[in-house]
Amino acid sequence: MKSVQDFSPTGFRAAYEERRLTQAEVAQAIGVTVNTVGRWVRGKGAPSPRLFAALTEKLAVPRSQLLLPLSPDADLAVLRTRAGLRQEDVAKRLGVQASDVSELELGVGRVRGEWGAVLSALYDVSPDRLADACRVTAERWRENVNTKRQGAGS
The missing domain is CATH 1.10.260.40 (lambda repressor-like DNA-binding domains)
Structure with missing residues (x-):
């Protein structure tokens, strides 16, 4: 399954920290390990579309907050x-x-x-x-x- 290619680790971290959530709390809320969330924060991976949708819902943020700007060569x-x-x-x-x-x-x-x-x-x-x-x-x-x-x- 494809990961969200334009996922922003910085935007993600800011979103959960603004809500005073820990990586463990985010992980538990969407059903992944804390190691997985840590990899996303370090830019070593990105969520699948399903997990990305769960993140935006859990964090109550627009998708754009968790994404890098759209590249002109996006397919x-x-x-x-x-x-x-x-x-x-x-x-x-x-x-x-x-x-x-x-x-x-x-x-x-x-x-x-x-x-x-x-x-x-x-x-x-x-x-x-x-x-x-x-x-x-x-x-x-x-x-x-x-x-x-x-x-x-x-």
Whole structure:
């Protein structure tokens, strides 16, 4: 399972300290070990989308407080994990299979017209930002294909 790539250890630490919580209390509240929370604080890992959603709920903070600023080269998978969602969650909202969301994130699927508004709302980004993430995802897919072709031709 993918971790939230833009997780901010500094934002996380500030959020739980502002609430006068210990790492142990945060760990217990979301069902992980204190060592796991400690790794997140040290930047040695990040929560999964499910645990990220639990953190924002437990700490009663907006997702943005626990995230680094959105990178211009963020792809669809980054937008999804920043929203604290699994592929299955997105698929359910779109009324499709999780494999359809996986194909989108791999760059081999296309965002259907009616999906754009749903994805923008789910990911809390503008339609233009969603389009940028789709472009980045497709470019990465093309780069991977070209790299494989060049490797096969050697």
